[in-house]
Amino acid sequence: SSLFAVDEVRVTGNVYTDPDALAAIVDDVEGTPTLLVDTEDIERRLEEIPWVEAARVRTDFPDRATIEIRERTPIAAVPGADGRSRVLDRDGRILAVIEGQPVALVWISGPGTLDAPAGEFAPIGYQAAAALVPKLTPTVRSQLDSLMVTADGADLVMLLNRPAGPLEVRFGSAIGENAQIEKLVRLER
DSSP: OGGGBOOEEEEESOSSSOHHHHHHHHHHHTTSBGGGOOHHHHHHHHHTSTTEEEEEEEEETTTEEEEEEEEOOOOEEEEOTTSEEEEEOTTOBEEEEEESOOSSSEEEEOSSOOOOOTTSBOOHHHHHHHHHGGGOOHHHHHHEEEEEEOTTSSOEEEEEEETTEEEEEEEEOOOOHHHHHHHHHHHHO
16 A cells, blocks of 8 residues: 555665665655565665665654665775776775875775776775774874875885885785784784
8 A cells, every 4th residue: 555655765774875876775665565675685685785884774654764885984085097096095095086186084005096987896905905094003093194005915015204215114015903003003003
């Protein structure tokens, strides 16, 4: 019965989430009988959108639905051959492809470029470099200029701007969380 069909969908938590992809999902929910809304399928579809880390969908009888979105946090950017930047989260997932170089994010470069579209994961080296960023102490983070890494993660270099002059910190292999933490502790000392 259309009497119990969803006619109002309330969405919260979406700031960067693709509005067209979100609207398509909301359109599919609207008009569906409240008791027949497949909340798990809707959550799965929402989590396929690059910016969405987690989604929760609820139906409220008789005619409403609520979508709660938790977005991923951008922490780094990587140059592409097309002159555009790929924005990464801590897992190395490409959240967006944008024009220019974002100033508020850590710049990760290397011998190549990252040319994948939003929604895909960057190669392991970029993933490891992105995973390093949230581990930085405020002291180190305030001095960080950029990171350089090979796509395979064989070599990671951190460039710092210190009062005594620039400093290049060589991590060696970028892969391995414990190794990263040990090297960061030594750097902080």
